Amino acid sequence: MSSDLEKFFQKVEELKPTFKTRLGDAIKIQSVSDVDLKRQMATSLKSQINDLGGDLDLHEFDNPPGLPPLVIGQYPKEWDKSKKTIVVYGHYDVQPADDGDKWKHPPPFELTEGVREVDQKKCYFGRGSTDDKGPVVSWINMLEAYQKANIDLPVNLRFLFEGMEESGSTGLPEFIKSDDGKKLFENADAGVISDNYWLGTTTPCLTYGLRGIVYFSITVSGPAWELHSGLFGGTVYEPMTDLIALLSTLVDSQGKILIPDLSHDVEPLTQEEIDSYKGIDYTMQDLYTATGSKTAIYDDPTATLMARWRYPSLSIHGIEGAYSGPDTKTSIAPKVTGKFSIRTVPKMTVEDISTMVRDHLDREWKKLHSKNTYSFKVNDAGETWRTKPDHPNFEAASRATNTVWGKKPDLTREGGSIPVSLNIQEGLGTDSEGNPKSLVLLPVGTANDGAHGPDESIPIENYVNGAKVLGAYLYEVANEKGVVE
Amino acid sequence: MSSDLEKFFQKVEELKPTFKTRLGDAIKIQSVSDVDLKRQMATSLKSQINDLGGDLDLHEFDNPPGLPPLVIGQYPKEWDKSKKTIVVYGHYDVQPADDGDKWKHPPPFELTEGVREVDQKKCYFGRGSTDDKGPVVSWINMLEAYQKANIDLPVNLRFLFEGMEESGSTGLPEFIKSDDGKKLFENADAGVISDNYWLGTTTPCLTYGLRGIVYFSITVSGPAWELHSGLFGGTVYEPMTDLIALLSTLVDSQGKILIPDLSHDVEPLTQEEIDSYKGIDYTMQDLYTATGSKTAIYDDPTATLMARWRYPSLSIHGIEGAYSGPDTKTSIAPKVTGKFSIRTVPKMTVEDISTMVRDHLDREWKKLHSKNTYSFKVNDAGETWRTKPDHPNFEAASRATNTVWGKKPDLTREGGSIPVSLNIQEGLGTDSEGNPKSLVLLPVGTANDGAHGPDESIPIENYVNGAKVLGAYLYEVANEKGVVE
Numbered sequence: 001m002s003s004d005l006e007k008f009f010q011k012v013e014e015l016k017p018t019f020k021t022r023l024g025d026a027i028k029i030q031s032v033s034d035v036d037l038k039r040q041m042a043t044s045l046k047s048q049i050n051d052l053g054g055d056l057d058l059h060e061f062d063n064p065p066g067l068p069p070l071v072i073g074q075y076p077k078e079w080d081k082s083k084k085t086i087v088v089y090g091h092y093d094v095q096p097a098d099d100g101d102k103w104k105h106p107p108p109f110e111l112t113e114g115v116r117e118v119d120q121k122k123c124y125f126g127r128g129s130t131d132d133k134g135p136v137v138s139w140i141n142m143l144e145a146y147q148k149a150n151i152d153l154p155v156n157l158r159f160l161f162e163g164m165e166e167s168g169s170t171g172l173p174e175f176i177k178s179d180d181g182k183k184l185f186e187n188a189d190a191g192v193i194s195d196n197y198w199l200g201t202t203t204p205c206l207t208y209g210l211r212g213i214v215y216f217s218i219t220v221s222g223p224a225w226e227l228h229s230g231l232f233g234g235t236v237y238e239p240m241t242d243l244i245a246l247l248s249t250l251v252d253s254q255g256k257i258l259i260p261d262l263s264h265d266v267e268p269l270t271q272e273e274i275d276s277y278k279g280i281d282y283t284m285q286d287l288y289t290a291t292g293s294k295t296a297i298y299d300d301p302t303a304t305l306m307a308r309w310r311y312p313s314l315s316i317h318g319i320e321g322a323y324s325g326p327d328t329k330t331s332i333a334p335k336v337t338g339k340f341s342i343r344t345v346p347k348m349t350v351e352d353i354s355t356m357v358r359d360h361l362d363r364e365w366k367k368l369h370s371k372n373t374y375s376f377k378v379n380d381a382g383e384t385w386r387t388k389p390d391h392p393n394f395e396a397a398s399r400a401t402n403t404v405w406g407k408k409p410d411l412t413r414e415g416g417s418i419p420v421s422l423n424i425q426e427g428l429g430t431d432s433e434g435n436p437k438s439l440v441l442l443p444v445g446t447a448n449d450g451a452h453g454p455d456e457s458i459p460i461e462n463y464v465n466g467a468k469v470l471g472a473y474l475y476e477v478a479n480e481k482g483v484v485e
Numbered sequence: 486m487s488s489d490l491e492k493f494f495q496k497v498e499e500l501k502p503t504f505k506t507r508l509g510d511a512i513k514i515q516s517v518s519d520v521d522l523k524r525q526m527a528t529s530l531k532s533q534i535n536d537l538g539g540d541l542d543l544h545e546f547d548n549p550p551g552l553p554p555l556v557i558g559q560y561p562k563e564w565d566k567s568k569k570t571i572v573v574y575g576h577y578d579v580q581p582a583d584d585g586d587k588w589k590h591p592p593p594f595e596l597t598e599g600v601r602e603v604d605q606k607k608c609y610f611g612r613g614s615t616d617d618k619g620p621v622v623s624w625i626n627m628l629e630a631y632q633k634a635n636i637d638l639p640v641n642l643r644f645l646f647e648g649m650e651e652s653g654s655t656g657l658p659e660f661i662k663s664d665d666g667k668k669l670f671e672n673a674d675a676g677v678i679s680d681n682y683w684l685g686t687t688t689p690c691l692t693y694g695l696r697g698i699v700y701f702s703i704t705v706s707g708p709a710w711e712l713h714s715g716l717f718g719g720t721v722y723e724p725m726t727d728l729i730a731l732l733s734t735l736v737d738s739q740g741k742i743l744i745p746d747l748s749h750d751v752e753p754l755t756q757e758e759i760d761s762y763k764g765i766d767y768t769m770q771d772l773y774t775a776t777g778s779k780t781a782i783y784d785d786p787t788a789t790l791m792a793r794w795r796y797p798s799l800s801i802h803g804i805e806g807a808y809s810g811p812d813t814k815t816s817i818a819p820k821v822t823g824k825f826s827i828r829t830v831p832k833m834t835v836e837d838i839s840t841m842v843r844d845h846l847d848r849e850w851k852k853l854h855s856k857n858t859y860s861f862k863v864n865d866a867g868e869t870w871r872t873k874p875d876h877p878n879f880e881a882a883s884r885a886t887n888t889v890w891g892k893k894p895d896l897t898r899e900g901g902s903i904p905v906s907l908n909i910q911e912g913l914g915t916d917s918e919g920n921p922k923s924l925v926l927l928p929v930g931t932a933n934d935g936a937h938g939p940d941e942s943i944p945i946e947n948y949v950n951g952a953k954v955l956g957a958y959l960y961e962v963a964n965e966k967g968v969v970e
Binding site for chain 2: 211215217222223225227228229230231233234235236238240241244245247248251252253287290291292294295296297298307308311312313314315316317318319320322323324326328329330331332333339341368369370371372379414415416417
């Protein structure tokens with residue numbers, strides 16, 4: 001290890017109490033939905049980085065109004081043309097924590113320290129500890145350690161922190177396309193996002209792909225109001241019967257999607273890809289622990305990971321409009337909406353999938369010969385994202401992770417979508433050869449951190465090592481020729 | 486018409502203002518769920534009838550505790566062995582009216598007078614006006630008119646008014662089997678219940694049959710908690726997928742029940758029965774108006790009435806445990822419960838139907854080869870009820886109705902269940918030849934009264950004529966030899 005990195009790591013260790021305070025201060029600001037509190041959080045991030053030598057500003061949105069600002073700008077103040085330029089994304093808004101009574105380590109908006117039950121890891125608890133305040137302040141921790149170790153940051157950083165991630169990143173796509181956005185990404189070599197999690201709890205990972213999603217709803221309408229099933233059962237077409245019939249044509253019990261041709265665009269499986277699963281630290285027990293159940297479709301880890309990462313899936317989420325309470329209500333609902341979504345993989349596109357599903361449902365609807373009316377809607381959609389894991393940007397992140405954790409990270413994809421990845425990828429644009437610039441997802445926290453739930457936590461070791469990995473990653477990016485193109 | 490009846494009808498007309506006050510007083514007492522208010526209502530009924538010469542008491546329940554009393558006893562005080570004895574059932578509890586803001590004729594607990602939109606009838610509005618305070622106080626109106634016209638009541642009456650009908654008649658079945666219950670039904674010749682409605686709004690009816698109901702729920706469980714469909718979709722058996730598959734095997738879009746053998750016990754259709762539908766005042770427009778829609782399975786009234794009265798139907802009511810809100814939630818629900826019910830007809834029995842449904846679902850479940858677990862439950866059930874409409878008791882009610890309305894009542898069945906009918910039928914027992922004693926459902930209100938909904942109402946004409954019909958019915962019962970056996 002270089003003496004610079006050694007000094008940096010040592011400084012991180014020394015600064016641990018400061019880092020704890022920094023995370024605690026961030027957790028205390030309830031940047032959930034109140035724009036003033038969000039602005040307070042944004043201002044704190046801006047000031048801290050500027051105090052360390054950055055040049056960040058709050059970017060206020062004119063339209064739509066009422067949005068919290070972006071925190072954007074560069075570090076250090078002056079752009080050094082001779083260094084690589086890396087774009088860093090994070091978000092400072094957090095999920096609500098109305099479920100305070102379910103927290104075993106309360107209160108949600110205060111950092112507490114303890115051992116979490118599920119894996120006996122020593123953790124910091126608090127809303128945002130892992131999603132995404134912990135990773136965001138890790139960037140500040142890293143800058144502080146570099147500075148206090150008297151080492152120049154070996155790259156230019158461009159920061160982009162938003163306050164609307166938990167609400168669909170309103171405004172972000174438009175910003176990225178705007179002149180201010182283009183300026184932020186100008187001359188960027190690569191991007192990094194720390195907003196996902198290790199696949200498990202013992203092995204770090206780098207993530208290079210995400211499934212997409214298309215969210216559908218189908219609505220069946222009949223009577224103008226709720227009817228009594230005794231008085232009308234058997235005499236009218238019941239919307240719920242028709243909806244159940246349609247939903248039953250989508251997917252079978254084994255998870256096989258029944259919509260014709262839908263899986264045709266899935267990429268063929270190569271031996272190389274099969275081999276890539278072999279070293280990944282994932283067991284069936286990991287799935288059983290995560291689901292609290294042994295109701296797994298496959299009984300080997302590779303098939304399970306493939307189903308999660310490289311094959312589409314279809315889930316039926318629920319029905320709106322029918323009785324959903326605990327009693328024995330005997331009504332015929334007048335209008336019911338079934339909701340389901342398809343997780344997509346390369347090279348499926350939102351457009352193709354939407355058309356296939358619509359055509360399929362139209363065909364199935366005709367078979368019913370019902371006098372009810374039926375409508376179809378795509379509620380939400382995000383394309384798949386995948387980048388090349390054999391890119392120097394990933395290799396830098398991999399070496400950095402290995403240096404800190406003593407373990408090469410697994411190269412993973414993820415089954416869920418992280419829509420901002422697509423936005424940042426778009427902002428990065430293409431290199432001189434026309435290839436998309438590299439974006440690496442470099443998680444700080446673990447699979448058991450419980451983002452969005454009660455007792456959100458981050459292992460203290462992960463939090464502290466987060467600063468180390470980020471710092472080492474920048475070091476590797478800067479010092480290897482051709483790390484970024 | 487006999488001069489007695491003429492005098493009685495004239496007295497009813499004179500007493501209209503008193504009857505309005507009586508109904509208004511009853512509506513004012515919010516006998517919804519508060520036991521003290523219910524007792525107040527019960528006491529008022531008891532006192533009014535006793536003031537007119539009755540011998541009624543409050544029957545308090547020891548077990549379970551906290552129940553409102555029954556109002557039971559006879560009229561007149563002394564049982565006259567030479568007269569017929571008729572059991573009268575009604576209920577003095579009412580539905581809640583938390584939807585006060587939806588009432589166009591507020592407040593719910595005050596009698597107001599007005600014209601209702603749907604059929605332009607002059608009505609009394611108020612909670613309980615038609616279900617069932619209006620009919621219940623019609624009995625008192627009738628007694629008062631008989632008394633003030635100086636005519637002896639030609640029969641013995643036995644009253645049974647309960648305060649738990651809207652909550653499943655808790656305690657009633659046990660009371661009927663008890664010594665006090667047996668005493669109330671002792672020497673009874675027939676029974677009458679005014680707690681349903683005309684088929685439409687222009688022709689009175691007498692009801693001689695009700696469908697039964699069996700209410701089922703099926704629960705599918707998998708993961709121990711809610712899962713993210715991105716992280717787990719495709720890797721675990723999803724309870725919602727399995728539940729939809731099961732529900733889709735129950736009934737088709739045209740209302741045909743798909744459970745094998747289920748309809749085998751339905752009685753064959755005779756020419757006599759077909760003929761009995763011919764004169765019934767029911768048009769397709771009645772169905773379209775009642776449902777606000779033309780999504781009818783049949784396009785002729787007879788087929789529609791048959792589907793409602795003499796054939797079983799199956800309705801899927803809803804799903805508990807899956808997301809039912811308006812958003813695009815992407816979760817996999819860990820445990821979902823589907824609810825459906827079957828309306829049964831003679832000679833289907835709850836036991837047979839339950840077994841058939843269970844066997845069917847067991848078979849369908851096995852076909853899924855799912856690792857989830859599945860359970861089945863009969864939540865609620867009531868047998869069918871049917872009596873003979875060509876019985877002298879019905880003939881008396883028919884003549885009485887014809888005298889008052891100038892129209893022979895339609896003989897109808899109903900698609901819903903009125904569980905107390907079975908209880909009262911059981912209390913009545915059998916006659917000397919072993920045949921069940923006759924019970925007639927003699928409705929006062931109309932199809933548009935909106936029981937349970939906002940703006941519950943009763944046409945003023947129906948309310949006033951209610952007293953006349955009940956009085957004339959007793960007159961007919963008493964004066965025709967062999968009216969009751």
